Amino acid sequence: MNKAIIYIVILFLFLPVSKALGSNTAYVSFCINTDRNCYVSGDIAFFKLYGLIKSNPVKEQTVYVDLVSRQNDFISGVILKMRNGLASGYIEIPDSLITGKYKLRFYSDQSKNLESPFLSQKTIYVSNRFGKNEPIYKNDLQESENETDSTQPLMENEFCKISTLKDTFRCREKVSVGIDISDKAAFDTLWSSITVKPYNKNEIRFASDSDNENQKITAAEFQKQNLSKPGITLRGQLVYKSTSNIVKNAVVFLSFNDSVFRFQYSMTDNNGEFCFHLNHYTGIQKVYLSAFIPYNLQPLLNVQFNIYPNFIKSVNQQKPNDEIVTYRASVDTFNVEKAIITKAFQSRLTNHLNLPERDSNLWAQKYFLGDKTHVTYPAEYVNLPDFVSIAKEILPFVRYRKNGSKGKLFINDGESDIVRENPMLFVDGVPLTEVELIENRGTDKIREIDVRWRPRVFGDLLFQNGIIMIWSNHPDFWDLNTSKYISVYNLECYQPKMVQQYPDYSKASQHNLPDFRQTLYWNADIKVAKGQPASIDFYTSDEVGTFEIVLKGMDENGEPVTVSKLIKVE
Amino acid sequence: MMTYLYKKIQFLLFALLLSFAALAQINCTEEYHNQQLTGDVYDPYFNDYNGSPFFLNTTFIGSVKLSSGEIYKDLKLSYDLYKDDFVYFNEALHGWILIDKDIITEVSLVDDKNRHYKIIRDPLKQATGNDQFYFELFTGKVTLLMRKEVHINPALDNSLTDNKMGSFFEKTNYYFIYNNEIFMVPATKKKLIAYFPELKKDIKKYMAVNKIHLKDKDHLKALFEKISSLL
Numbered sequence: 001m002n003k004a005i006i007y008i009v010i011l012f013l014f015l016p017v018s019k020a021l022g023s024n025t026a027y028v029s030f031c032i033n034t035d036r037n038c039y040v041s042g043d044i045a046f047f048k049l050y051g052l053i054k055s056n057p058v059k060e061q062t063v064y065v066d067l068v069s070r071q072n073d074f075i076s077g078v079i080l081k082m083r084n085g086l087a088s089g090y091i092e093i094p095d096s097l098i099t100g101k102y103k104l105r106f107y108s109d110q111s112k113n114l115e116s117p118f119l120s121q122k123t124i125y126v127s128n129r130f131g132k133n134e135p136i137y138k139n140d141l142q143e144s145e146n147e148t149d150s151t152q153p154l155m156e157n158e159f160c161k162i163s164t165l166k167d168t169f170r171c172r173e174k175v176s177v178g179i180d181i182s183d184k185a186a187f188d189t190l191w192s193s194i195t196v197k198p199y200n201k202n203e204i205r206f207a208s209d210s211d212n213e214n215q216k217i218t219a220a221e222f223q224k225q226n227l228s229k230p231g232i233t234l235r236g237q238l239v240y241k242s243t244s245n246i247v248k249n250a251v252v253f254l255s256f257n258d259s260v261f262r263f264q265y266s267m268t269d270n271n272g273e274f275c276f277h278l279n280h281y282t283g284i285q286k287v288y289l290s291a292f293i294p295y296n297l298q299p300l301l302n303v304q305f306n307i308y309p310n311f312i313k314s315v316n317q318q319k320p321n322d323e324i325v326t327y328r329a330s331v332d333t334f335n336v337e338k339a340i341i342t343k344a345f346q347s348r349l350t351n352h353l354n355l356p357e358r359d360s361n362l363w364a365q366k367y368f369l370g371d372k373t374h375v376t377y378p379a380e381y382v383n384l385p386d387f388v389s390i391a392k393e394i395l396p397f398v399r400y401r402k403n404g405s406k407g408k409l410f411i412n413d414g415e416s417d418i419v420r421e422n423p424m425l426f427v428d429g430v431p432l433t434e435v436e437l438i439e440n441r442g443t444d445k446i447r448e449i450d451v452r453w454r455p456r457v458f459g460d461l462l463f464q465n466g467i468i469m470i471w472s473n474h475p476d477f478w479d480l481n482t483s484k485y486i487s488v489y490n491l492e493c494y495q496p497k498m499v500q501q502y503p504d505y506s507k508a509s510q511h512n513l514p515d516f517r518q519t520l521y522w523n524a525d526i527k528v529a530k531g532q533p534a535s536i537d538f539y540t541s542d543e544v545g546t547f548e549i550v551l552k553g554m555d556e557n558g559e560p561v562t563v564s565k566l567i568k569v570e
Numbered sequence: 571m572m573t574y575l576y577k578k579i580q581f582l583l584f585a586l587l588l589s590f591a592a593l594a595q596i597n598c599t600e601e602y603h604n605q606q607l608t609g610d611v612y613d614p615y616f617n618d619y620n621g622s623p624f625f626l627n628t629t630f631i632g633s634v635k636l637s638s639g640e641i642y643k644d645l646k647l648s649y650d651l652y653k654d655d656f657v658y659f660n661e662a663l664h665g666w667i668l669i670d671k672d673i674i675t676e677v678s679l680v681d682d683k684n685r686h687y688k689i690i691r692d693p694l695k696q697a698t699g700n701d702q703f704y705f706e707l708f709t710g711k712v713t714l715l716m717r718k719e720v721h722i723n724p725a726l727d728n729s730l731t732d733n734k735m736g737s738f739f740e741k742t743n744y745y746f747i748y749n750n751e752i753f754m755v756p757a758t759k760k761k762l763i764a765y766f767p768e769l770k771k772d773i774k775k776y777m778a779v780n781k782i783h784l785k786d787k788d789h790l791k792a793l794f795e796k797i798s799s800l801l
Contacts, residue, residue: 456608457607462663
């Protein structure tokens with residue numbers, strides 16, 4: 001009996017204590033909504049992602065959205081920052097896609113470890129505008145027959161109503177839509193997206209319940225898996241170029257060519273792996289990677305940074321040698337010709353927003369150097385043609401010596417008269433080992449030189465020989481020079497925000513442009529609460545017919561809500 | 571036979587549960603993270619003086635909270651009262667590092683007798699340039715702080731026989747924060763009451779009954795707890 005007690009005590013010692021465990025039975029619901037179900041190649045698909053939890057708000061996390069073929073071949077992907085369980089974005093549908101079904105799916109770095117890594121998936125249909133249709137294999141025939149009857153009734157929700165002043169509108173007429181939640185509804189708040197798209201019974205429709213593969217993960221599992229970690233992870237392995245052997249216990253610097261200091265470091269582990277977390281960056285960022293020995297910060301040569309891809313890029317699975325029976329016809333609902341006309345007139349309705357990109361790494365910006373011993377602005381002195389003269393004439397305690405083709409920097413510690421060789425040199429925020437490359441930069445090219453003559457500690461790094469930072473007037477140094485110690489990598493960061501611009505026919509400015517918008521309106525950020533109705537306005541296009549206003553969202557309990565209404569344009 | 575079987579089942583069950591627990595721990599492993607404590611290599615200047623500039627002349631296991639909100643736990647720390655700075659032992663660099671003062675907002679220390687100390691910087695949280703560390707003794711409507719300082723008593727020429735340039739000595743002062751202002755605890759009861767005129771009678775009575783001494787840490791803690799409860 002005593003032994004049993006001892007076993008139990010030991011067991012409890014080993015058990016990880018987590019506040020997520022216990023009676024927490026709440027779950028996180030994941031879902032993906034799109035502005036349409038069918039697209040023409042070259043279109044932009046807009047989508048909204050949900051990851052809502054009842055018990056407490058989902059923290060910030062990074063999610064990956066990719067477009068894959070039916071065979072799960074990766075086509076393209078975007079990275080989004082999900083805040084409070086909500087994110088929205090867009091994905092361009094390439095013209096190279098053949099007509100057929102595709103999937104949009106999303107996942108996070110952490111959910112990749114789950115048995116089912118995709119938090120939600122949605123099938124979309126793409127019609128190639130140049131007539132490149134998907135082959136129908138013999139084995140596909142059964143599935144093809146099943147797809148023919150998939151019309152779906154309108155979705156009603158007695159607790160959420162979409163209202164318009166009338167049901168029939170003229171072309172280019174303003175439509176005002178109200179969205180309200182009934183007092184009797186079981187939920188108080190609804191986060192949703194709204195879309196206005198052509199309605200046609202012949203459209204291949206994808207019922208949200210059957211075609212959307214949405215996950216529900218318990219809150220305990222969510223916290224256990226730490227699924228809400230923010231930031232884009234840049235993970236890779238450091239290897240020697242010649243032997244491909246891993247480099248253990250080295251330090252990898254990640255820096256940016258910029259006018260402010262953006263720096264991170266990572267120690268490689270026993271597998272030679274390094275890892276960086278980047279937050280707040282958008283678009284494609286050029287990052288500079290270099291490796292050093294940690295204790296003396298001597299640069300490592302002939303090493304290679306093998307960066308791991310963030311997206312789940314499946315291996316292309318070729319169809320087996322199956323017989324092609326025919327090619328799938330373009331049976332999508334909307335008019336491909338009109339979509340092509342729209343593209344021909346380049347009446348694109350979206351614009352990228354210029355967001356600030358460098359609001360992270362403030363820590364390195366503020367504290368990397370500590371107290372600078374000298375800050376020099378060479379332009380305030382006499383004009384000097386090169387760095388040799390600048391060091392000699394302007395920089396106190398810095399000396400540049402040339403030995404053959406090699407250059408060498410020294411710092412004379414003004415307090416103790418110790419001469420330190422090879423201080424760490426950064427040019428426009430990037431470490432430079434071949435100091436002779438700065439030789440021809442004169443006062444016209446150098447804006448500022450910061451010197452720290454004393455040793456400096458940044459985390460687990462000791463810059464024993466001091467630090468010199470050179471900032472250019474125009475950060476073109478790294479465009480003109482390359483270092484054999486540095487590898488440049490284009491890192492895909494968060495998708496830049498896009499704003500939609502819809503025609504405003506109250507003004508006469510766009511009178512002559514044809515308007516065959518496939519989606520009349522899309523808004524991914526509609527929040528409706530009890531007593532706080534929402535409203536939207538849009539103009540109808542030149543397209544006549546029936547349009548469907550669809551509101552899809554999730555309530556605070558993580559339950560999906562869908563409601564729609566038809567309007568006619570004559 | 572039954573006992574043997576029971577023991578065997580018991581052991582197998584235990585082994586199974588233990589393996590689950592171990593797996594759960596593997597899943598919970600944090601991703602590697604590089605620490606961002608910044609500072610300078612610590613210069614052991616104190617060897618030139620008699621005595622010690624360190625709080626309780628010892629090292630503590632403690633945590634440091636940075637202005638970024640990040641908390642570093644289980645650090646080997648010492649509080650240099652002369653420089654009013656914290657030093658920590660960096661395992662990777664095998665050396666003592668003087669932590670940049672302006673990155674710290676709070677330090678927690680635990681000594682070998684399991685006594686806890688909370689030390690804060692800029693107690694008014696106004697970034698007013700008040701770069702001094704204070705021990706937080708009590709927080710309430712009135713917050714009681716303690717500040718320990720070490721100064722150097724320079725050696726006279728004739729005492730330089732031990733090659734020491736002087737000796738350290740320690741001073742302790744108490745402060746309180748009231749209405750978002752910081753005041754030194756005065757030496758006399760009368761001056762203290764002047765800060766709380768509406769509590770004059772209560773403070774007088776409390777101090778008389780409990781024989782409060784204004785230089786005693788525990789007495790001050792009790793007194794300011796009382797004042798906070800009365801406000």
